[in-house]
Amino acid sequence: MCVSMYSAVWSREETTERNYYTRYHNMSEITAWMEQMKRENPDVVSSMVYGQTYERRNITLLKIGLSSTVRKKAIWMDCGIHAREWIAPAFCQYFVREILRTYKTDTKVNEMMKNLDFYITPVLNVDGYIYSWHNESTRLWRKSRSPGTGGCTCYGTDLNRNFYANWGMVGVSTDCCSETYCGTKALSESEAWAVTDMLGKMREDILAFLTIHSYSQLILVPYGHPNISAPNYDELMEVGLGAAKAIKAVHGMDYTVGTSPDVLYANSGSSRDFARLIGIPLSFTFELRDKGEHGFELPEDQIQPTCEEAYAGAQHIITYTHDKAFYSYAATVTATLWTTLLAAWVSSAILLTIICMYKQVK
Amino acid sequence: MGWTLLILLVVLTVVHGNPTVMVRTGSGPTVGFDQHPNSVPLGEDIQTTTEGESEVVEEVMTTGVLNPSHYPARRAATVVQHYLNTRYGSPYRWIFLSTVHSGSAEDVAEMGRKYQLELTMQEMISNVSGQCSAELFFPGGEGQSAPQVQASCEGLHQSNTTAQEEAFYQQHRASNNLVSGNNIPDSYGHMEPSMKPFWQLGGVASSFIMLRESNESTLYNMAQVANFTQLETEKDQLRFNYHVLLHEMISQEIIHWKLLVTWSPEQGVQVLQTELQPKCHHCEAPPNTTN
Numbered sequence: 001m002c003v004s005m006y007s008a009v010w011s012r013e014e015t016t017e018r019n020y021y022t023r024y025h026n027m028s029e030i031t032a033w034m035e036q037m038k039r040e041n042p043d044v045v046s047s048m049v050y051g052q053t054y055e056r057r058n059i060t061l062l063k064i065g066l067s068s069t070v071r072k073k074a075i076w077m078d079c080g081i082h083a084r085e086w087i088a089p090a091f092c093q094y095f096v097r098e099i100l101r102t103y104k105t106d107t108k109v110n111e112m113m114k115n116l117d118f119y120i121t122p123v124l125n126v127d128g129y130i131y132s133w134h135n136e137s138t139r140l141w142r143k144s145r146s147p148g149t150g151g152c153t154c155y156g157t158d159l160n161r162n163f164y165a166n167w168g169m170v171g172v173s174t175d176c177c178s179e180t181y182c183g184t185k186a187l188s189e190s191e192a193w194a195v196t197d198m199l200g201k202m203r204e205d206i207l208a209f210l211t212i213h214s215y216s217q218l219i220l221v222p223y224g225h226p227n228i229s230a231p232n233y234d235e236l237m238e239v240g241l242g243a244a245k246a247i248k249a250v251h252g253m254d255y256t257v258g259t260s261p262d263v264l265y266a267n268s269g270s271s272r273d274f275a276r277l278i279g280i281p282l283s284f285t286f287e288l289r290d291k292g293e294h295g296f297e298l299p300e301d302q303i304q305p306t307c308e309e310a311y312a313g314a315q316h317i318i319t320y321t322h323d324k325a326f327y328s329y330a331a332t333v334t335a336t337l338w339t340t341l342l343a344a345w346v347s348s349a350i351l352l353t354i355i356c357m358y359k360q361v362k
Numbered sequence: 363m364g365w366t367l368l369i370l371l372v373v374l375t376v377v378h379g380n381p382t383v384m385v386r387t388g389s390g391p392t393v394g395f396d397q398h399p400n401s402v403p404l405g406e407d408i409q410t411t412t413e414g415e416s417e418v419v420e421e422v423m424t425t426g427v428l429n430p431s432h433y434p435a436r437r438a439a440t441v442v443q444h445y446l447n448t449r450y451g452s453p454y455r456w457i458f459l460s461t462v463h464s465g466s467a468e469d470v471a472e473m474g475r476k477y478q479l480e481l482t483m484q485e486m487i488s489n490v491s492g493q494c495s496a497e498l499f500f501p502g503g504e505g506q507s508a509p510q511v512q513a514s515c516e517g518l519h520q521s522n523t524t525a526q527e528e529a530f531y532q533q534h535r536a537s538n539n540l541v542s543g544n545n546i547p548d549s550y551g552h553m554e555p556s557m558k559p560f561w562q563l564g565g566v567a568s569s570f571i572m573l574r575e576s577n578e579s580t581l582y583n584m585a586q587v588a589n590f591t592q593l594e595t596e597k598d599q600l601r602f603n604y605h606v607l608l609h610e611m612i613s614q615e616i617i618h619w620k621l622l623v624t625w626s627p628e629q630g631v632q633v634l635q636t637e638l639q640p641k642c643h644h645c646e647a648p649p650n651t652t653n
Contacts, residue, residue: 055648133549137645139549140586142614156646177641177643178615256431257431258431262431262433263433264433292440293486294551295609297547297585299551302551
């Protein structure tokens with residue numbers, strides 16, 4: 001009992017130290033951290049289990065925002081759809097900590113917390129992430145952990161090829177042993193289904209969708225298919241380039257912006273494409289550090305600078321999204337009120353004139 | 363009469379000025395959830411072939427001036443990076459692509475494709491940058507033939523590695539204390555400082571394979587040195603067996619190679635033997651213990 005008490009105290013202290021966010025954490029640590037975020041910020045943080053993995057584990061998101069009596073608009077962020085990209089869950093943790101740390105004192109973050117809810121999934125591919133922590137030989141696992149079918153003995157489907165967005169058309173493999181295996185059919189994977197289900201329910205409310213990956217230092221805009229353009233491609237590029245500029249201002253790192261077929265490779269069935277297809281206007285993939293020197297095994301001493309720059313990039317997108325929705329909203333209300341008042345003034349002026357003329361005639 | 367007019371006034375105001383505020387959620391038409399998400403906007407043309415295998419859309423190769431931030435220039439530039447490491451790399455000199463400034467590509471009638479690139483390369487240990495002009499040729503045809511590269515760089519050789527290389531060479535030349543290591547970097551991206559030159563040497567040695575295996579549809583990086591073992595020094599060359607993991611970006615595969623590597627300050631890095639390790643499919647089964 002003393003040992004377990006000691007380790008419980010140690011974990012609590014650990015998570016309040018600054019250097020918690022400069023280390024990678026396994027799934028049980030991240031789960032405990034989510035509980036802690038709820039405990040420490042009960043008025044702004046709640047959690048939601050919105051699906052199950054193949055191995056029947058919970059897929060959990062944190063919902064963060066100031067409570068409101070009216071239905072709120074939302075920002076979606078998910079990390080860790082690919083198991084080996086450990087910097088991504090680390091970023092989700094950093095992002096949550098940062099908005100919780102600053103919302104009381106930073107007027108802009110406070111305003112966004114008031115008007116928006118952030119739906120953040122620190123680890124989407126829970127089975128794969130846990131598997132990548134098993135030992136050194138599993139560290140570079142990418143896919144889910146569902147078994148192969150039809151006599152194929154390999155495991156896993158690439159979750160980011162499994163969404164109902166031009167599924168199976170390009171940049172995928174039909175070999176279940178391949179790292180880009182798209183599955184037996186779209187949404188064969190319960191993890192992809194969980195996200196699809198949530199996005200479907202929240203479709204009217206989600207203003208921006210961010211999905212976090214590594215590596216290559218890119219900001220990708222829809223679509224992954226080379227022959228299909230998003231209707232707001234220009235807007236997506238403008239916002240993406242703004243985010244890249246914000247990233248570069250932090251530590252000088254270059255992030256390239258473009259569609260996946262332009263700057264990386266063609267692909268289909270991605271969550272980013274699905275989000276754009278169902279009408280979420282601002283949908284981006286972040287590929288974080290580095291450019292290949294360490295690749296997936298990014299040193300822990302790069303977690304902090306990577307998170308700092310990615311935070312600046314994400315905030316650029318979120319601020320744009322928020323201001324477009326809420327300052328346009330205010331502008332529309334104001335304009336409508338002014339029009340109303342003007343119309344009322346004109347109507348009454350005309351009527352009074354008629355009355356006067358009528359009285360004169362009479 | 364007056365009351366009627368007043369009521370009329372109020373009614374006019376209310377009916378006209380009912381604010382219906384809509385939050386704009388994006389320009390352009392949006393696809394309804396009930397509409398098939400796979401639907402393609404009218405007028406778009408997709409060439410698809412219904413084969414059971416991987417790629418089903420024909421990739422059209424860009425010719426002419428290349429966009430430096432698009433993948434064709436970047437993939438070609440990475441091949442130049444691999445080439446430079448085979449020529450100039452060492453345990454203390456490891457070169458990476460920094461920026462693509464400009465490039466162009468052209469078909470060479472029925473033989474392949476030729477690229478011309480202007481690049482900045484960076485040496486990772488000394489942080490010295492250099493400007494490079496490169497030409498590379500990807501042979502076409504059935505056989506898997508290595509790309510041919512020519513490159514000239516200014517400034518990259520400014521890093522003076524002679525002293526470090528010599529010290530390292532002398533330290534490990536005697537065969538009474540052969541070195542070995544594994545998982546460099548480890549899962550957390552860490553490595554012992556003493557292992558760093560072996561990691562760099564592994565990266566340079568991997569460049570020989572990555573250069574040989576590259577084509578316009580690949581982008582290679584070394585993911586990790588799984589293990590290395592020093593062998594007896596022969597003919598004044600340090601000798602090592604390396605097991606490296608390469609990451610191929612387009613397929614996302616991790617490819618295992620075993621290499622026999624030699625190095626000395628005079629001779630540079632040589633790769634004498636390479637052996638592709640097959641992917642271990644039965645290794646993928648779930649472990650007995652669960653987290």
